[in-house]
Amino acid sequence: MRAIMLERLVYRSEATHKLGSLHLFNLLVQCRKRNSELGITGHLLYTEEIFVQCIEGPPAAVEALWQSIQRDDRHHNIELLSRGPETERRFGDWSMAFSSYAHFNKYGIPGFFPVDEEGMSEAAARCAGLTDALV
Ligand SMILES: Cc1cc2nc3c(=O)[nH]c(=O)nc-3n(C[C@H](O)[C@H](O)[C@H](O)COP(=O)(O)O)c2cc1C
Incomplete structure (x- = not known):
């Protein structure tokens, strides 16, 4: 049996408190730093105090991050x-x-995608598997 090299996980959550720009940026910086170390890539959508996040990478890294994310009281x-x-x-x-x-x-x-009136962006569509196009 071949080992799984890549895993993708998508979840949805609710912010515990409304997050201002500064808190969001801090979160994003934290995400990007650790994800680079773990070999994780992905996408985070935040609208109306709802997060939808896609994380992809080696299964052990995805599992480690998923454990951290579930412990986080920001959501x-x-x-x-x-x-x-x-x-x-x-x-x-x-x-x-x-x-x-x-x-x-x-x-x-960098890597920011604005959402339209329906709360959708090119990257969010890609996260949902609706499109491959990402410019
Ligand atoms: C919505 C949300 C998404 C997050 N996404 C990531 C992420 O992609 N990468 C990351 O390293 N931390 C992410 N975090 C932060 C983690 O939950 C956690 O605080 C951080 O990874 C440190 O892990 P530790 O508390 O186990 O040391 C996210 C937190 C929230 C609330």
């Missing part, structure tokens, strides 16, 4: 949406791409 009502082996990364270029309201555009954050 609750964590619901696992999907988890399983994959052959390709959807976010190979991003230690954590980030989608949220367009007003974040002004900060020039």
Whole structure:
């Protein structure tokens, strides 16, 4: 039996408190630093105090991060949406791409994708497996 090299996990959760820009940026910086060390890539969507996050990487790293994420009291009502082996990364270029309201555009954050009126961005669509296109 071949070992699984890559796993993807997607969950949804609710922010415990409304997160301001500074807290979100701190979270993103923290995510990107540790994810780079773990070989994790992915995407975080934050709108209406709801997170949807996709994390992908070596199974042991995904498991370690998933344990940390579930312990984090910045969010609750964590619901696992999907988890399983994959052959390709959807976010190979991003230690954590980030989608949220367009007003974040002004900060020039690399890997930021503004959402439209329906709360959808190119990266969020990719997270949901709706599209491969990511520019
Ligand atoms: C919505 C959300 C998403 C997170 N995503 C990540 C992530 O992608 N990578 C990461 O290292 N930490 C992420 N964190 C932070 C972790 O929950 C945790 O605080 C951090 O990894 C440190 O882990 P430790 O407390 O086990 O040392 C996230 C936290 C929240 C609330």
